[in-house]
Each structure stands twice: as C-alpha cells, then as structure tokens.
Amino acid sequence: MKAAVIVFPGSNCDRDIALALEQSTGTPTTMVWHQDTDFPELDLIVVPGGFSYGDYLRCGAMAAHSPVMREVKRRVEKGTRVLAVCNGFQIVTEAGLLPGVLMRNRGLKYVCKDVHVRVEDSQSAFTAKYNIGDVLRIPIGHAEGNYFADHETLQMLEAEGRVAFRYCALDGEVTDDANPNGSQRNIAGIFNKSRTVLGMMPHPERLADAKLGGNDGRALFDALVETLA
Amino acid sequence: MNHASTMRNTRITPDDIKSHGLSDAEYAKILEVLGGREPNLVELGIFSVMWSEHCSYKSSKKWLKTLPTTAPWVICGPGENAGVIDIGEGLAAIFKMESHNHPSFIEPYQGAATGVGGILRDVFTMGARPIANMNALRFGDPKHPKTRHLVAGVVAGIGGYGNCVGVPTVGGEVNFHASYNGNILVNAMTVGLAAKDKIFYSAAAGAGNPVVYVGSKTGRDGIHGATMASAEFDANSEDKRPTVQVGDPFTEKLLIEACMELMATDAIQSIQDMGAAGLTSSSFEMASKGGMGVELNMEAVPCREEGMTPYEMMLSESQERMLIILKPGKEGIARKIFEKWELDFAVIGHLTDTGRMVLKLRGAIVCDLPIDPLAQASPEYDRPWVATAKQPILAASQVKNLPWREALRILMGCPDIASRRWVWEQYDHMVMADTAQRPGGDAAVVRIHRSNRALAMTTDCTPRYVKADPFEGGKQAVAETWRNLTAVGARPLAITDNLNFGNPQKPEIMGQIVEAIKGIGAACIALDYPVISGNVSLYNETDGIPIMPTPAIGGVGILDKLDQMTTIAFKAEGEAVLLLGQKDDAGWLGQSLYLREVCGEEKGAPPPVDLAHERKVGDFVRGLIHDRKITACHDLSDGGLLVALAEMALGGNIGAALENVAGHAVLFGEDQGRYLVTVKAIDASAVQSEAQKIGVPVRRIGITGGLDLTLGGESASLHDMRQLHEGWFPAYMANAT
Numbered sequence: 001m002k003a004a005v006i007v008f009p010g011s012n013c014d015r016d017i018a019l020a021l022e023q024s025t026g027t028p029t030t031m032v033w034h035q036d037t038d039f040p041e042l043d044l045i046v047v048p049g050g051f052s053y054g055d056y057l058r059c060g061a062m063a064a065h066s067p068v069m070r071e072v073k074r075r076v077e078k079g080t081r082v083l084a085v086c087n088g089f090q091i092v093t094e095a096g097l098l099p100g101v102l103m104r105n106r107g108l109k110y111v112c113k114d115v116h117v118r119v120e121d122s123q124s125a126f127t128a129k130y131n132i133g134d135v136l137r138i139p140i141g142h143a144e145g146n147y148f149a150d151h152e153t154l155q156m157l158e159a160e161g162r163v164a165f166r167y168c169a170l171d172g173e174v175t176d177d178a179n180p181n182g183s184q185r186n187i188a189g190i191f192n193k194s195r196t197v198l199g200m201m202p203h204p205e206r207l208a209d210a211k212l213g214g215n216d217g218r219a220l221f222d223a224l225v226e227t228l229a
Numbered sequence: 230m231n232h233a234s235t236m237r238n239t240r241i242t243p244d245d246i247k248s249h250g251l252s253d254a255e256y257a258k259i260l261e262v263l264g265g266r267e268p269n270l271v272e273l274g275i276f277s278v279m280w281s282e283h284c285s286y287k288s289s290k291k292w293l294k295t296l297p298t299t300a301p302w303v304i305c306g307p308g309e310n311a312g313v314i315d316i317g318e319g320l321a322a323i324f325k326m327e328s329h330n331h332p333s334f335i336e337p338y339q340g341a342a343t344g345v346g347g348i349l350r351d352v353f354t355m356g357a358r359p360i361a362n363m364n365a366l367r368f369g370d371p372k373h374p375k376t377r378h379l380v381a382g383v384v385a386g387i388g389g390y391g392n393c394v395g396v397p398t399v400g401g402e403v404n405f406h407a408s409y410n411g412n413i414l415v416n417a418m419t420v421g422l423a424a425k426d427k428i429f430y431s432a433a434a435g436a437g438n439p440v441v442y443v444g445s446k447t448g449r450d451g452i453h454g455a456t457m458a459s460a461e462f463d464a465n466s467e468d469k470r471p472t473v474q475v476g477d478p479f480t481e482k483l484l485i486e487a488c489m490e491l492m493a494t495d496a497i498q499s500i501q502d503m504g505a506a507g508l509t510s511s512s513f514e515m516a517s518k519g520g521m522g523v524e525l526n527m528e529a530v531p532c533r534e535e536g537m538t539p540y541e542m543m544l545s546e547s548q549e550r551m552l553i554i555l556k557p558g559k560e561g562i563a564r565k566i567f568e569k570w571e572l573d574f575a576v577i578g579h580l581t582d583t584g585r586m587v588l589k590l591r592g593a594i595v596c597d598l599p600i601d602p603l604a605q606a607s608p609e610y611d612r613p614w615v616a617t618a619k620q621p622i623l624a625a626s627q628v629k630n631l632p633w634r635e636a637l638r639i640l641m642g643c644p645d646i647a648s649r650r651w652v653w654e655q656y657d658h659m660v661m662a663d664t665a666q667r668p669g670g671d672a673a674v675v676r677i678h679r680s681n682r683a684l685a686m687t688t689d690c691t692p693r694y695v696k697a698d699p700f701e702g703g704k705q706a707v708a709e710t711w712r713n714l715t716a717v718g719a720r721p722l723a724i725t726d727n728l729n730f731g732n733p734q735k736p737e738i739m740g741q742i743v744e745a746i747k748g749i750g751a752a753c754i755a756l757d758y759p760v761i762s763g764n765v766s767l768y769n770e771t772d773g774i775p776i777m778p779t780p781a782i783g784g785v786g787i788l789d790k791l792d793q794m795t796t797i798a799f800k801a802e803g804e805a806v807l808l809l810g811q812k813d814d815a816g817w818l819g820q821s822l823y824l825r826e827v828c829g830e831e832k833g834a835p836p837p838v839d840l841a842h843e844r845k846v847g848d849f850v851r852g853l854i855h856d857r858k859i860t861a862c863h864d865l866s867d868g869g870l871l872v873a874l875a876e877m878a879l880g881g882n883i884g885a886a887l888e889n890v891a892g893h894a895v896l897f898g899e900d901q902g903r904y905l906v907t908v909k910a911i912d913a914s915a916v917q918s919e920a921q922k923i924g925v926p927v928r929r930i931g932i933t934g935g936l937d938l939t940l941g942g943e944s945a946s947l948h949d950m951r952q953l954h955e956g957w958f959p960a961y962m963a964n965a966t
Contacts, residue, residue: 009571010479012395016662019679049660051393054479110388112657141392141657206659211676211791213665 001228003044004030008063013049020205024221037071043228044081045072047088059144060090069095081125082197086142089199098192098199100149106182110143115180117165117188117202118172124195125227129219135172136216138202145201147183157190164189164198241267249277255608262602271540271596278506280607282767287608288733289765292746296760297753303761310351312761313428314723316787321425322684323357326418326727326783328766332473333415337382342390342476344417346548350502353485356429356492357421361675362391364401364417365688365781369410371644371961379413388655393478397664398656399673401688405644411771416727418783420686431501432518433554436582438498442575443567444484444550448533450474451546461732461770480549487570496559503550509543511552517604524587525578539588539595614739620697623819623833625894633896634945636827640868642953643826651958670797671716671864683788685719692777693820694835699741703748703780704838710784711756712864715847718793718854719786726763726782731775733767741778755840795854797863798880802934804860805913806885810846810903811926816894822867823897836899843902849925850904858912865903871896873905875950884947887931887940
C-alpha cells in the first residue's frame with residue numbers, strides 16, 4: 001500500500017500516524033508538504049490531527065483551501081482513500097468531502113482521554129477488520145469535536161449506513177454519558193457516500209501499540225493494508 | 230568616540246533609576262563601568278535587565294554555587310539554556326523548569342501559556358526535540374474569590390499552548406494554600422531529546438559572523454517583564470497587565486520545526502532563545518559567554534509596528550523569537566528554511582572582537598557598552614539571613630485521633646489530594662504517541678521514540694515542610710522526586726530546581742533560601758542526583774505577605790526497559806500488600822495533611838528525611854521492580870499510608886483487607902522513605918526475607934480483593950472513595966462546593 005500523510009504548518013499528529021502506518025505496512029510513509037500538489041499515485045492519503053495554520057479561523061477552515069487539498073479532492077474523485085483524523089476530520093468537512101461540521105465541545109473545554117466507540121459498519125477498507133458492534137477504546141484530544149449536521153443529513157447518513165463509529169459505554173450502549181463532546185447521535189466518525197473517505201475525531205494512531213496501554217486502533221491500519229495492498 | 234555627538238543624551242533622572250528597579254549603589258556602579266559617563270536611556274534599560282534579580286541571580290548566586298552539579302552522566306550543568314545529561318545509546322536528555330509566576334497572576338491564560346512557550350524554547354534551542362511538558366502549580370485558598378478564575382485561566386493557558394505545539398503535557402502538581410492568594414506559582418518544565426553529539430550552545434564565536442534574528446516580529450509587549458518579575462506585588466499590580474506577553478503556539482510549532490531543520494545542517498555556530506529581557510539578554514549573554522563583541526543594526530530588527538525605538542526593541546519580551554550566530558556564508562541555507570516555515574528571518578548585525586555591545590540606528594550609535602565589565606560588575610549580594618526557628622516534634626498523642634474511615638473520607642476529597650483529572654484532561658498528554666504512563670501516577674513515563682527505553686519525570690515539593698524547616702523541606706522535595714521515579718521503575722538521573730521564595734532582602738526569607746538550598750544539595754549528594762539546571766523566582770510577595778517557600782524540583786530518570794515499568798494500580802485480587810521502609814510505629818503527624826485537613830492545624834516539625842535509609846529502600850524497591858517481583862508500587866507522601874493505599878485500590882478498582890497497622894499516626898503519618906507494593910501471594914515471603922536480609926523494614930499489611938478497604942472491622946467502599954476523590958475538582962470549578 002502506498003500511503004502519504006499531508007503536513008500542514010501546525011499539523012502535530014503527522015509523525016504519529018505515519019509511524020502507525022509504517023507499523024502495518026512495513027515501509028516508511030511518504031510525507032507531503034501542504035504546498036506540494038504533484039505527489040505520486042497513492043492508495044491512501046491521511047489528513048492528520050493538529051492545529052493546521054494555528055486554527056485561528058474556524059478549525060480546518062484555512063487548510064481546506066490550501067493547494068494540497070484541491071489535489072486531495074481530485075484524488076478522492078478518482079477513488080483514492082482518505083483517512084482524516086481529528087483536525088483532519090475538521091478539514092475534510094470544511095473542504096466539503098464529508099457533510100456536517102465539528103463545533104465547540106459541549107463542555108467548552110479541550111478534552112484528552114480514552115473513550116469507547118462502537119463500530120457501526122465493517123464494510124469499508126478502514127473497518128474491515130472490525131465487526132459491527134465491536135467496542136474499541138481509543139483516545140480523543142480536541143476542543144471542537146461536537147459533530148453537527150441538519151436533520152436530513154443525519155437521516156441520510158443513517159439510511160446509507162455511513163456512520164462509522166459512535167461514542168458508547170464500555171458495554172456498547174450508546175448513552176449521553178458516553179458522549180464526550182455533545183456530538184449528534186454520538187457520532188464519532190462518518191464515511192462519504194462511496195466509503196472511500198473516513199473522518200473521525202478519535203485518534204486510532206494513539207493506541208496502536210500495546211506498550212502504550214492498548215492497541216484497538218491497530219486493526220484500522222492493518223485493514224487498510226490488507227484491502228489496499 | 231565622542232558620545233555626545235553620536236548619542237542623543239537624555240539625562241537620567243533619579244526617577245528613571247528607580248523605575249528601572251536599580252538601587253543608588255547599583256547606579257553608582259554603572260557610572261563606574263562607563264568610566265564616569267552617564268548612560269543614556271537605552272543603556273540604562275540594558276543595565277537594569279541584565280542586573281535584575283531574574284537575569285543576574287544576584288541574591289542567590291552565592292548559594293546556588295554550592296549545589297552539586299556534576300556526575301559522569303552530566304554533559305552540561307547550570308549556566309546554559311537548559312541542562313544536559315547522557316542517557317546512553319548516543320542520546321542526551323535536555324531539561325529545565327522555569328517560573329512564570331507574576332505574569333500568570335496578572336493574566337493567567339497568557340502568563341501560563343508563555344511560560345510553557347519560554348521553557349520549550351530553552352530546551353529546543355540546545356538542539357533537543359521537546360518530548361514532554363510538566364508543570365508545578367500553586368494557587369491560593371480555594372475559598373479565595375480569585376482562585377477559581379486563576380485555576381481556570383492557568384490550566385487553559387498551559388493546555389492552549391502545549392496542545393497546539395504538539396508536545397504532550399504528561400504530569401505535574403497542583404496545590405492550594407492561602408499563602409499564594411496574592412501570588413500564584415506557575416512553574417513549567419520541558420524535557421527534550423537530542424543526539425549527544427549534536428548539542429547547541431550559546432557562546433558566540435568568530436568575529437564577522439552574522440547575527441540572525443528568526444521567529445516572530447518584535448512588538449511592544451512584555452517590556453520590563455524581567456524587572457517586574459524581580460519586584461514585589463501590591464494592590465496595583467494588575468496595572469502591569471501590559472507587561473505580560475502574548476503567546477502564539479502556532480508560531481512556536483513552526484519555530485521548533487524550522488530550528489530542527491536548520492540544526493540538521495551545519496550552519497549554526499551558536500543559538501539562544503529570546504526569553505526574559507529579549508534581544509538584550511540573548512545578544513549580551515551570547516557575546517559575553519564567547520568573549521566577543523556584537524554590533525546590531527536596530528533598523529533591521531523585524532518589528533510589529535512602526536516607530537519602535539531601540540529602547541523598546543531591546544527590552545521587548547515578544548515571544549517566539551531566537552537569535553542565531555551563523556557560520557560564515559550560511560545565510561542562504563538558513564533563510565530558505567525559515568522562509569519555508571513562513572517565519573521572519575533577518576541578519577541584524579555581526580560579531581566583533583571589540584568586546585563591546587554597539588547598537589546603531591541608521592548608522593548612528595545609540596548604545597555602546599563594554600560587555601565584560603558590565604557582566605563582571607553584575608551585583609552579587611551576600612544578603613543577611615537568619616535560620617528558621619525549629620518547631621517542636623509533635624507526639625501522636627497530641628493529635629486528635631479520628632476513626633480512620635472518617636479521616637480518610639476527609640482526606641480523599643480535600644483540595645490537595647483530590648484527583649487532578651479535571652486539570653490533565655485539558656492537556657493533550659498523548660500527542661507524539663510515546664506516553665507510556667499518563668498523569669495520575671507517581672511519575673510520567675515517556676518512551677524514547679522508536680526504542681524500548683523510556684524517560685520518567687516528576688515534579689515535587691511540599692511547601693509546608695519547607696516553611697517549617699527549610700533544610701529538611703529542601704531535602705524532602707529532592708527525595709520525593711527520587712522516590713517517585715523509583716516507584717515507576719526508573720533510575721533517577723538528575724534534577725532541575727525552580728526556587729520560589731519571597732523577598733530576599735528580609736533576613737528570614739533569605740534564611741529560607743539558604744537552608745533550602747543546603748537541604749537540596751545534601752539530598753543530591755546522598756542520592757547521586759545532581760542539579761543540572763534551574764531558575765530562581767524571588768519577591769513572591771504581595772503587600773508584604775510572602776508565599777510559603779516553594780523550591781519545586783523536577784526529576785528525570787531512565788527506564789532501560791519499558792516493560793519493567795510499574796504503576797500504582799492494584800493488578801489482581803489475592804495479592805500481598807507490603808509496606809517497605811517503615812522504621813517504627815511512632816508515625817509522624819507534624820505538618821501532615823491529616824493535621825491540616827482533619828484537625829485544622831499547621832504545626833510541628835516536618836518529617837525528617839534519612840537519606841541513607843531513602844537510598845537503601847529505594848534501591849531495593851527498584852531492584853524488585855526490575856526483577857518483576859512487584860505488581861504495583863506507590864510511594865507514600867501526602868496523607869500517608871491509607872491515602873496511598875486508597876489511590877492504588879482506585880487505580881485498579883480492587884479493594885484490600887488490611888491488618889498489622891493501626892492508629893492515626895501510622896495510618897496517616899508522613900514518615901519519609903516508604904513505599905507500598907503488591908506482590909503475588911506466593912512471592913511474599915521471599916520478598917520479605919530478602920528485605921530483612923539487607924535491613925529494609927518490611928511489613929505485610931494485607932491482601933487485595935473485594936470492592937472495599939477493610940481494617941479493624943470497619944470498611945470504606947471504593948465507590949464512595951472514588952466519588953470523593955474524583956468529585957472535588959469538577960464540583961469546585963463548577964462553583965458547586
């Protein structure tokens with residue numbers, strides 16, 4: 001699998017996710033600077049977490065208009081997979097690759113902690129190694145992760161099975177207590193219509209190594225390698 | 230040179246001298262350095278910051294010199310931007326802790342944020358990629374009307390900066406006491422990693438080499454920050470808000486990446502960040518250390534607004550700026566890197582061999598100072614001091630004996646013991662994906678990238694002990710960091726110290742400084758644990774009321790195998806609980822949290838630290854951890870044995886049945902040099918006899934299991950303990966206590 005991580009000024013999870021990918025692919029991950037638009041053919045593009053351009057406008061709003069994102073959109077049209085995590089999720093929603101928006105957390109504060117998410121779909125290249133209903137423990141770290149979309153959009157996402165992950169309790173029950181940021185319908189991650197783009201707030205790269213206390217995120221990268229190899 | 234013709238001479242008035250925080254004697258010394266000539270305002274400003282307490286350590290230098298700073302593994306001790314130790318396999322750990330107390334009281338968010346930014350720069354300027362941030366915070370009485378606002382602002386500021394920069398904030402400490410009502414403490418620490426043979430220093434060399442300014446533009450913020458940090462506060466201190474700098478973590482992130490990229494080339498001769506006193510201290514110190522002169526063209530300094538004077542440019546404390554001496558002909562390579570990262574880059578002058586600091590504005594000399602004489606004449610005081618009167622040792626019989634369950638409930642939910650989850654969940658403690666032990670344990674553990682080794686780090690100080698007996702308190706602060714590192718399985722290597730005290734011109738405060746430093750030194754020697762960097766923050770007083778003496782210690786150690794790491798959480802039911810290091814059954818309640826929180830008294834002598842005992846017990850515990858005999862380990866500190874036990878039980882959600890311990894003095898005393906460990910039941914007697922063989926006191930005090938703590942027919946449920954422990958902070962911050 002040929003994978004690349006986009007690096008914006010202010011990205012700070014680029015190295016982490018590149019290493020998580022490398023762990024699954026066995027080869028170094030390509031890093032693409034935000035001003036580069038002529039990167040090679042790829043199977044997977046990662047839009048990583050961080051504070052792109054300082055996030056001084058709405059989170060992800062400036063990165064969404066960077067030269068590299070125009071190219072990412074073209075690649076998505078050609079079917080290249082895109083994994084967008086945290087600030088990456090904010091960027092791809094701002095870029096229109098996924099519907100909805102990530103608002104300020106319900107508690108108004110930045111939150112870094114492990115959360116549980118329930119796998120809602122296992123038919124994508126990202127989630128193929130999970131089963132529907134699996135409960136994963138994956139960390140979040142964000143101040144703007146409160147997923148919002150209008151009613152019609154939410155209905156469409158549900159009808160088309162495009163909700164990838166939902167915040168849940170340890171036993172898999174989707175409760176308001178388990179919702180760390182106020183996201184509608186506890187949504188933690190969604191797909192585009194063709195399931196080639198996944199945006200998610202939790203960081204699978206942060207628990208992809210048992211030595212750090214958990215590796216529930218690992219299967220996501222392994223699945224990509226198996227599907228796209 | 231005829232100064233009258235080249236420098237516009239505004240006469241210095243007594244008011245100017247006073248407003249620059251200089252004494253008459255110091256001004257007389259300035260005239261002497263200048264050979265009788267009066268300084269102009271720019272020069273006076275430079276003298277004032279270079280001779281400020283903050284930059285010159287004039288009150289503490291005499292005593293700081295007595296601290297042990299060497300060991301075979303110390304690569305660079307105090308005097309550089311941060312200390313450097315050899316951690317093997319070609320790597321060095323670089324770290325330091327620094328205060329940002331006064332700005333954080335005036336403007337908590339920006340004060341704390343720029344404190345983090347400043348300490349990060351101190352570390353990456355030496356060539357290290359920052360891998361972890363820590364902090365040590367002290368706030369006033371929770372009931373004080375300002376405390377909640379200050380806690381919220383400081384925590385948000387630390388998080389706002391560290392989270393964006395992408396360096397995990399992995400641990401620290403938060404305490405409350407009325408002595409900090411008017412003067413909170415915000416001490417920030419950064420730990421970085423560098424290749425041992427690629428460390429960058431600040432001594433300038435090579436006449437003619439270009440002096441380069443990189444980073445953010447210079448604005449009018451923070452002018453006289455160093456002078457402010459060297460004076461007491463009063464009711465009007467909030468008027469000083471304009472002297473607080475504003476941080477931009479995004480620019481800092483770019484600056485880290487750009488500096489790392491430049492450091493990978495062979496372009497840098499020396500480099501230093503512009504911290505306190507900005508361009509003045511960086512250029513002056515670099516030239517001074519290298520025995521060089523420096524000439525700067527002020528019109529080349531990138532400025533945020535037009536019409537800034539050389540005085541403002543030299544004294545601004547605008548953030549996210551660095552000064553670099555490049556090797557000849559390397560301007561092009563360097564410029565390209567900083568342009569890529571969209572940062573300012575300007576050649577603002579060059580080194581000379583004149584030994585003078587010459588500043589020019591469009592060709593006209595606006596400052597001409599002799600560097601060496603100014604540094605040599607820097608004041609150093611042997612301030613009068615008096616020893617703190619010893620307090621009587623408090624017998625257990627003099628302290629009210631509350632049933633253990635009742636006392637434990639009070640302690641678990643008290644401000645100084647309650648869980649700090651509310652705080653650290655606002656810090657990104659996992660970015661960089663190497664955090665192996667998160668906040669909430671004895672020490673944070675951060676894996677060395679792409680290896681199976683790790684650094685452990687902790688910050689500690691018990692100010693109530695230091696106040697009661699500065700010597701023992703200084704020892705205890707060092708010993709507690711050593712113990713916390715040991716408890717996770719690390720080998721303690723070195724410390725950084727952040728000495729926060731009141732006004733050193735008062736002999737009793739100076740006495741606290743002197744004795745605490747002596748105590749720190751004694752512990753460092755006994756534990757082979759040198760001081761490699763530090764910071765002194767004096768004049769922490771408001772309206773004449775000093776803070777409790779608070780020499781915060783940051784300790785760093787190494788785990789040669791990450792898999793040997795332990796945590797405080799009970800791991801399984803049916804395991805033996807052993808108490809190691811308990812010398813007798815007297816139990817030390819003087820200055821304990823039990824005494825303060827349960828009995829409402831702060832008195833008595835603090836627990837003494839027997840350093841030989843400390844080392845023997847700690848080395849034994851570490852050996853057990855490395856031999857994988859221990860399943861959980863926790864040092865005993867605030868609140869004593871039962872609080873430590875409850876924290877271990879909550880960590881694993883497994884209770885324990887206790888025996889062989891009784892009485893408030895044993896259950897809540899704060900005797901030093903003790904650990905609680907769990908071992909598999911079948912290993913218990915072997916571990917006990919091993920301990921006895923080498924003279925480490927050991928006692929089996931119970932067995933893990935159930936969902937309660939039980940002792941002497943009474944029990945406390947973990948559910949109840951958890952609610953008390955987790956509940957206080959969020960309830961307090963929501964104004965619901």
